[in-house]
Amino acid sequence: MQPEEKTTESASEATPSLLDVVGSAVDSVDEVQPEESPEPQPEPAESEPAPQAEATEEPKAEEPPAEAPPAAAATPAKPEGDDDLSVPDDLKGRTRERFEKLTATLKSTREEAQQARTYAENWRKTIESTQAPPEAVGETLEILRLIHSGDPVQMGQALDKLEQARANIAKALGRDLPGVDALEDFPDLREDVASGELSKKHALEIAATRRAQQATRNRQQTQTVEQQRQQVVDSSAAEVDVLLAGLKGTDPNYPARMQVLQPMLRTIAANTPPERWVAAVREAYAAIQLAPAAPAPRVHQPLRPSPTGAGSMPGKAPASVLDAINAALG
Numbered sequence: 001m002q003p004e005e006k007t008t009e010s011a012s013e014a015t016p017s018l019l020d021v022v023g024s025a026v027d028s029v030d031e032v033q034p035e036e037s038p039e040p041q042p043e044p045a046e047s048e049p050a051p052q053a054e055a056t057e058e059p060k061a062e063e064p065p066a067e068a069p070p071a072a073a074a075t076p077a078k079p080e081g082d083d084d085l086s087v088p089d090d091l092k093g094r095t096r097e098r099f100e101k102l103t104a105t106l107k108s109t110r111e112e113a114q115q116a117r118t119y120a121e122n123w124r125k126t127i128e129s130t131q132a133p134p135e136a137v138g139e140t141l142e143i144l145r146l147i148h149s150g151d152p153v154q155m156g157q158a159l160d161k162l163e164q165a166r167a168n169i170a171k172a173l174g175r176d177l178p179g180v181d182a183l184e185d186f187p188d189l190r191e192d193v194a195s196g197e198l199s200k201k202h203a204l205e206i207a208a209t210r211r212a213q214q215a216t217r218n219r220q221q222t223q224t225v226e227q228q229r230q231q232v233v234d235s236s237a238a239e240v241d242v243l244l245a246g247l248k249g250t251d252p253n254y255p256a257r258m259q260v261l262q263p264m265l266r267t268i269a270a271n272t273p274p275e276r277w278v279a280a281v282r283e284a285y286a287a288i289q290l291a292p293a294a295p296a297p298r299v300h301q302p303l304r305p306s307p308t309g310a311g312s313m314p315g316k317a318p319a320s321v322l323d324a325i326n327a328a329l330g
Contacts, residue, residue, distance in 0.1 A: 172215075174208030176200065182207055229274075236274040240281050247285060257288045 091099055127137055139161070146158035163179075170180040183190045186207050192198040198206075248254045261284060268280045 172208065172211055174204040174211075176204060186210065232274045236277040239278045243278055243281060253290055256290055257285060260288045261285055 087096060087099055087103065130137065132140070143158050143161050146154045146161070149155065166177070167180045170177045171182050171185070174182055176182055182204050183193065186203075189198065189203040189207055193200050193203045244258075247257075251257065261281070264284050265281070268277060268284065272280045
């Protein structure tokens with residue numbers, strides 16, 4: 001019977017230790033239900049503490065994920081581009097001054113770059129809004145330069161260009177302006193007006209229609225030429241790709257040659273007609289001279305015993321590395 005009493009005593013002693021682990025939970029239960037005495041609870045506590053301990057520990061494990069969103073949400077609040085420019089607190093003296101100077105320079109450079117991008121974007125939108133071809137935009141800017149040059153000769157050149165532009169606009173619109181002969185390019189209409197078969201107004205309308213039709217034909221012709229040129233460019237580029245793919249499969253030195261050829265491709269494309277791209281690339285590739293390969297490293301041969309070496313029997317293998325060295329040295 002004594003062993004059983006010891007077992008009961010040990011069990012009763014283990015019960016308080018478990019209650020201490022979950023003491024906060026037990027205390028809260030006691031405060032809500034003050035009429036119940038804490039003494040009759042040790043017996044059921046032998047089976048209940050384990051689940052209570054798990055119940056109290058689980059919320060603690062789940063608390064860190066609940067706190068993570070506020071920290072993540074606070075990250076976007078930091079101003080971009082400024083966190084890397086903040087001066088560390090541990091910098092002192094000349095190092096701090098140097099860092100502040102570099103930071104100020106970097107900020108100023110960023111502002112200037114942004115202003116330049118904005119300026120360029122505004123100019124791009126302005127030029128596109130004119131719907132004028134690049135050569136017309138260039139001509140207009142040249143006239144502005146001549147006007148504001150302050151040189152009488154150059155200003156006179158600007159006036160001539162403006163007069164020519166005025167005449168072209170009047171002819172395109174079919175307007176009879178002083179100093180402009182809108183029927184200059186159509187002798188048949190001029191003769192009809194002189195003979196009285198056509199009125200001047202009707203002849204100008206016909207001239208304007210003819211010029212509009214001619215402008216449409218010119219645009220279509222330009223588009224056709226551009227499309228044909230682009231087709232030649234695409235076809236030639238595809239042929240170059242086929243050529244390089246074939247060289248890659250047959251030439252073991254292809255990677256080394258391509259390192260030399262790569263910078264040359266841009267020059268070939270800019271200065272060679274597309275019809276000759278394949279021939280030019282083939283010639284450039286064949287002309288590349290690679291440096292001779294470095295000789296293979298000499299493999300160290302193991303020391304072999306000399307048949308007549310001192311300290312060893314003729315034809316007998318050395319018993320150790322020291323014996324082999326001594327045999328090789330003779």
